[in-house]
Amino acid sequence: MSKNYIHGYSHQEQQRLVKQAQYWRDKVLLRDLNLFPTENLLEIGCGTGAVLGIILDSFPDLRVAGIDLESTQIECAQHYLHTLGFENNIDLRVGDAIQLPWPDASFDHVYAIWFLEHVSNPKAILEEAYRVLKPGGRITLTETDYETHLIWPESPDYQYLLQSYREMFLYADGNPCIGRILGPLLNSVGFREVTNIPWAFYNFGNTEDQDLEKLVEYMHSCIQPTLMEMTRKLGKDYQRLEAGLEFFRNLTNQPECAVALTIYRASGKR
Numbered sequence: 001m002s003k004n005y006i007h008g009y010s011h012q013e014q015q016r017l018v019k020q021a022q023y024w025r026d027k028v029l030l031r032d033l034n035l036f037p038t039e040n041l042l043e044i045g046c047g048t049g050a051v052l053g054i055i056l057d058s059f060p061d062l063r064v065a066g067i068d069l070e071s072t073q074i075e076c077a078q079h080y081l082h083t084l085g086f087e088n089n090i091d092l093r094v095g096d097a098i099q100l101p102w103p104d105a106s107f108d109h110v111y112a113i114w115f116l117e118h119v120s121n122p123k124a125i126l127e128e129a130y131r132v133l134k135p136g137g138r139i140t141l142t143e144t145d146y147e148t149h150l151i152w153p154e155s156p157d158y159q160y161l162l163q164s165y166r167e168m169f170l171y172a173d174g175n176p177c178i179g180r181i182l183g184p185l186l187n188s189v190g191f192r193e194v195t196n197i198p199w200a201f202y203n204f205g206n207t208e209d210q211d212l213e214k215l216v217e218y219m220h221s222c223i224q225p226t227l228m229e230m231t232r233k234l235g236k237d238y239q240r241l242e243a244g245l246e247f248f249r250n251l252t253n254q255p256e257c258a259v260a261l262t263i264y265r266a267s268g269k270r
Contacts, residue, residue: 005070005118006168006226014048014076016221020114021050023218028142028199028263029054029113037061039108044097044129045115049077055111056086065091065107067100097125105134113142116182120173126189133270139191141266145179148262149219153254160237161244164230165223171233179264191268199265204258205251213252215259220249 007013021029029051035041039062043052046066056064068074071094078092095101098121110129116122129139146166151158169176183196203212224245231238251257 006172006174006229007222008225009070009072013225014073016225017048018050018080019221020218021054023214025054027201028265030058031199032265033140035059035062035109039063040065040106041109041111042066042100042102042107042129042132044100044110044112044125045118046077046092047073049080049092051111051113052077052090053081053084053086056081057084060086063089063091065093065102067093067095067097069094069096098128100128100132102132104131105137106132108134108137110137110139112140114144116141117143117169117176117178118172118174122175122178122185123188126185126191130189130191130270135270137270139186139268139270141182141186142263143179143182143266144261144263146176148260150260151248151251152256152258155244155247157240157244158247159244161223161241161248164234164236164241165226167234168226168230179262182264182266186266186268191270194266194268196264196266199263200260201263202258202260205254205256212257212259216248216251219259220245223248 007016037059041055041062042065044067046052046068049066052064052066056062066077068077074092074094081087081090093101097119110133116125119125133139146162149162166176183194186194201215203215205212227238227241227245230236230241251259
């Protein structure tokens with residue numbers, strides 16, 4: 001992951017990552033994830049260990065490893081997993097995903113989520129993932145496509161905000177639309193049995209389960225901390241960014257409101 005990671009590495013961001021993993025736990029993280037107790041799993045871009053914590057909670061007999069470029073993230077992950085009671089069979093390392101510090105054929109499963117959107121050379125990372133997988137091992141990737149984030153009613157200020165948010169990924173050498181190309185990327189590296197399935201998420205107002213309010217709250221927590229950086233790095237109009245975010249934050253007050261987005265789950269076999 002780039003040192004220009006658009007969300008930064010503050011304590012508040014680390015807490016947000018934990019809440020993010022909890023929000024997507026059953027909707028995405030564990031969905032269609034089939035693991036066996038004897039397997040050895042590596043998460044690339046493990047951040048605070050929030051995702052590994054959820055995986056271990058569901059598959060406690062796994063052996064897991066994680067890698068992140070930022071040492072403070074690994075320190076946070078070690079502490080976080082310790083507080084959850086997971087201390088054994090965990091190998092967390094600071095390092096670059098383009099040069100994984102494990103021998104060939106070390107893992108049964110490689111897992112990455114919300115990671116490749118932040119990197120400049122995803123193919124090189126997938127080549128390393130291929131190298132450290134055992135023959136027959138599988139890779140699971142999950143990314144979104146920010147071009148698919150739609151709201152109703154529409155707002156020019158919100159469109160300005162969302163376009164600026166996409167530009168932040170590009171500024172940091174990432175790709176805000178990488179979800180749609182995960183399949184071709186896996187094919188190009190040599191993975192077999194490749195799939196890339198779009199999962200549509202759609203929530204609308206006036207429902208008793210408050211799913212829309214939860215989604216709006218989650219997306220607001222992702223975007224709000226980046227407003228100053230959009231202004232400083234991209235020269236964006238802060239007041240207009242704020243107006244777009246305020247419109248979105250109050251979307252559920254509209255009589256007819258909805259949010260739609262698409263998340264891609266890709267997998268392949270070595």
